[in-house]
Amino acid sequence: MNTIKKLECTRCKRLLPPDSKHYCCPDCQGILEVIPDYPLLKTKNLKALWTTSPRKDIWRYLPLIGVPKPEGIETLRVGNTPLYQANKLGSLLGLFHLYVKDEGLNPTQSLKDRASVVACLQAIESKKNVIACASTGNAASSLAGNAAKLGLKAVIFVPSRAPAGKLAQLLAYDALVIRVDGDYQAAFSLSEKAIAHFGWLNRNAAINPYLIEGKKTVALEIAEDFQFQVPDAIVVSVGDGCTIGGVYKGFVDLVQLGITNKIPRIIGVQAAGCNPFVRAFLSKRPLEAMAENTLADSIAVGIPRNPFKAMRAVFESGGTWLSVSDTQILDAMKLLGKTEGIFSEPAAAASIAGMIQAMEKGFIQKEDHVVCISTGNGLKDTKTALEALKRPVDLKNDFHQLLDYITENKGELLS
Ligand SMILES: *Cc1c(COP(=O)(O)O)cnc(C)c1O
Numbered sequence: 001m002n003t004i005k006k007l008e009c010t011r012c013k014r015l016l017p018p019d020s021k022h023y024c025c026p027d028c029q030g031i032l033e034v035i036p037d038y039p040l041l042k043t044k045n046l047k048a049l050w051t052t053s054p055r056k057d058i059w060r061y062l063p064l065i066g067v068p069k070p071e072g073i074e075t076l077r078v079g080n081t082p083l084y085q086a087n088k089l090g091s092l093l094g095l096f097h098l099y100v101k102d103e104g105l106n107p108t109q110s111l112k113d114r115a116s117v118v119a120c121l122q123a124i125e126s127k128k129n130v131i132a133c134a135s136t137g138n139a140a141s142s143l144a145g146n147a148a149k150l151g152l153k154a155v156i157f158v159p160s161r162a163p164a165g166k167l168a169q170l171l172a173y174d175a176l177v178i179r180v181d182g183d184y185q186a187a188f189s190l191s192e193k194a195i196a197h198f199g200w201l202n203r204n205a206a207i208n209p210y211l212i213e214g215k216k217t218v219a220l221e222i223a224e225d226f227q228f229q230v231p232d233a234i235v236v237s238v239g240d241g242c243t244i245g246g247v248y249k250g251f252v253d254l255v256q257l258g259i260t261n262k263i264p265r266i267i268g269v270q271a272a273g274c275n276p277f278v279r280a281f282l283s284k285r286p287l288e289a290m291a292e293n294t295l296a297d298s299i300a301v302g303i304p305r306n307p308f309k310a311m312r313a314v315f316e317s318g319g320t321w322l323s324v325s326d327t328q329i330l331d332a333m334k335l336l337g338k339t340e341g342i343f344s345e346p347a348a349a350a351s352i353a354g355m356i357q358a359m360e361k362g363f364i365q366k367e368d369h370v371v372c373i374s375t376g377n378g379l380k381d382t383k384t385a386l387e388a389l390k391r392p393v394d395l396k397n398d399f400h401q402l403l404d405y406i407t408e409n410k411g412e413l414l415s
């Protein structure tokens, strides 16, 4: 049974069959969009299927994702990440209903797993053994891990600044890692040439329309966590724009299926040192390429590859675009760690910094139900974290020295 109706070009609206082997529109090179067969899916009572399913990973949502998953194939356990009620952080900021979706608890510690596992199933379906991508780090480590589990070979192009944690993951999963001397754009462009030449499966998320269908499962989970009463606002950091596009698509699907009745305001957050979407939004001009000047490496994307879907997500949901400085990102990272016990990488903490700014600017009210998506785990980039955090207390193995230290500096520990 095919639950996908068609692919539609986001630029010229040309329709293609769902199993079309094109990544982009053959007429205008526009990015394609997967359109589920909503009338058919409506007859399947998906909501009951999801809430009663014994399996809690993203495969509950398979009919809505639209890639075939052969019987007997076991993937890593993607999704089913916790949505925490962040009461301490919320009350500190004056928000009554703040939630954090901790995507750092996916199998390779970022939201990217939701897309990578879909790409791996596509590779199996099209009988390709090699799968490739360019990535600032997380798409790469995620592809490598999911490919390893399924016996596929991953070829990864990373920019020279990829943090050590992500690089170590890639090598542990035994990917072929091509470290390109240059930025993300350089890595992306070399990967495109190689993929075209060798015919490997393309996991570059903007280009492969089914990957957003994987990413949208984060929105399906959030809706389910809210008993299908969707929150007022979602805050998410943005690089290429696929994640935010996926969040929007998930909520659109739920409305189309008659399961929910509204789409939350989607707030896109970028780093001030690399914020092409924010600039285009404020100046009402087309996107312009920018240098990638931020320590939030996962969202340092100078030429976003999915501009249409990202801008549509913000525009159609009545959201907005914000930029946050690297200092604000690191402060948010510390705040989230100490109030909620969640350690985020800088790009993920940007959503918290963006939420704080959205409150200050009046885009979020104190009674709103707000979800920040923490897209990746802080262990990915301990170098940046250690530079931002306070130092440990260095002492000899000497109890008196310890006692003096605690008496002088940490009176609150003397219970
Ligand atoms: C990839 C990524 C993002 C942004 O996703 P895009 O699709 O590039 O916009 C945000 N945070 C983390 C941790 C990521 O890995």
Ligand SMILES: [Zn+2]
Pocket: 009, 010, 011, 012, 013, 014, 025, 026, 027, 028, 029, 030
């Ligand atoms: Zn087109």
